[in-house]
Amino acid sequence: MAATTETVRRVKVKPNYEMIAWKWMRYSAFALIPLVWIHAILQDVVVGVHAMDLGYVAERWASLFWRVFDALLLGFAFAHGVNGLRQVLNDFIHGEKGRKILNWSLFIFWLAIFLIGAIALIGGVNQQFPLE
Amino acid sequence: MEVRMRIFRFNPEKDRKPHYDVFTVEAQPTDRVLDVLEWIRGDVDGTLAFRRSCAHGVCGSDAMRINGRNYLACKVLLRDLGTTEITVEPLLGLPVIKDLIVDMGPFFEHYKTVMPYLVNDELPADGKERLQSPEQRERFDDTTKCILCAACTTSCPSFWSNGQYVGPAAIVNAHRFIFDSRDQAAVERLEILNDQFGVWRCRTAFNCTEACPREIKITQAIAEVKRAIQTGRVE
Numbered sequence: 001m002a003a004t005t006e007t008v009r010r011v012k013v014k015p016n017y018e019m020i021a022w023k024w025m026r027y028s029a030f031a032l033i034p035l036v037w038i039h040a041i042l043q044d045v046v047v048g049v050h051a052m053d054l055g056y057v058a059e060r061w062a063s064l065f066w067r068v069f070d071a072l073l074l075g076f077a078f079a080h081g082v083n084g085l086r087q088v089l090n091d092f093i094h095g096e097k098g099r100k101i102l103n104w105s106l107f108i109f110w111l112a113i114f115l116i117g118a119i120a121l122i123g124g125v126n127q128q129f130p131l132e
Numbered sequence: 133m134e135v136r137m138r139i140f141r142f143n144p145e146k147d148r149k150p151h152y153d154v155f156t157v158e159a160q161p162t163d164r165v166l167d168v169l170e171w172i173r174g175d176v177d178g179t180l181a182f183r184r185s186c187a188h189g190v191c192g193s194d195a196m197r198i199n200g201r202n203y204l205a206c207k208v209l210l211r212d213l214g215t216t217e218i219t220v221e222p223l224l225g226l227p228v229i230k231d232l233i234v235d236m237g238p239f240f241e242h243y244k245t246v247m248p249y250l251v252n253d254e255l256p257a258d259g260k261e262r263l264q265s266p267e268q269r270e271r272f273d274d275t276t277k278c279i280l281c282a283a284c285t286t287s288c289p290s291f292w293s294n295g296q297y298v299g300p301a302a303i304v305n306a307h308r309f310i311f312d313s314r315d316q317a318a319v320e321r322l323e324i325l326n327d328q329f330g331v332w333r334c335r336t337a338f339n340c341t342e343a344c345p346r347e348i349k350i351t352q353a354i355a356e357v358k359r360a361i362q363t364g365r366v367e
Contacts, residue, residue, distance in 0.1 A: 009365075009367075010366075011318050012319065013360075018328045022362075023362065092294075
């Protein structure tokens with residue numbers, strides 16, 4: 001029998017919560033690179049923090065693009081942070097049940113804050129500018 | 133040269149808390165830390181407890197923390213420590229039995245969980261042996277070098293904070309068989325490691341790679357296992 005030189009083998013590993021969370025951490029980081037850079041350059045360099053007033057906020061809020069952009073930034077950055085926090089807290093939680101509670105609590109925490117933020121951002125204000 | 137050895141001491145039959153003893157020793161720069169420990173035990177204090185076996189970096193018995201870093205006491209020369217003040221402590225993250233001796237039980241329990249043996253229920257085609265090309269053997273060569281000294285696992289901050297983590301040494305030994313073309317249990321091992329306390333607990337601190345006395349690229353091996361789980365390709 002001759003030895004084969006084939007070194008690649010296919011395996012099928014069932015995906016689980018941890019594998020998805022790990023992937024999420026990587027992919028959300030890819031999404032965060034343009035989201036955070038555009039946000040930081042625009043707000044801090046192009047506009048500048050001292051030039052931000054109610055007029056600027058209202059102008060930005062009037063554009064659907066920026067509302068969706070900000071909602072995405074909130075969702076991805078917050079999820080990335082909460083998943084990191086989950087990893088840190090897992091250092092201190094030694095029971096299976098505790099970990100389950102932690103996972104669900106953090107997910108609900110993320111979802112609630114993201115939904116409130118997204119509704120406020122995308123829903124916008126129901127008044128014409130200048131505000132009365 | 134004169135070295136000041138500060139050694140962690142704990143005798144569970146007498147001490148309520150651990151303490152440090154200081155020994156001043158006349159030694160050569162080319163002496164190893166193990167030589168100094170042997171001299172202290174032989175000539176000064178026979179109650180000092182530490183493990184050693186081959187004393188040549190092969191058996192992995194004398195892993196310990198020397199000036200805050202994990203080494204094999206038999207592989208580190210005094211001159212390489214760059215100081216004459218030497219603190220010797222037991223490995224972190226495992227229960228201390230006495231002085232520098234730790235209970236390796238939890239470490240070997242984790243090791244056993246990853247099936248660290250060849251699994252192949254089929255008879256070889258020629259009925260004699262399972263052949264492998266040099267390239268296939270090369271694929272897992274690095275991880276065959278592990279001597280199970282526990283220097284990596286006990287240098288890992290994830291393991292310190294939660295001992296349920298399987299640890300770098302167990303993953304290295306899983307890697308050794310997962311990437312072996314003759315083995316048939318890669319899926320089982322990858323499923324065992326696809327867990328919060330499997331490979332996903334690794335945060336690439338690289339402490340394991342630095343601590344390994346065999347210079348195994350441990351963090352890379354862990355990353356290869358992570359990739360195999362994600363992509364389903366053992367390559």
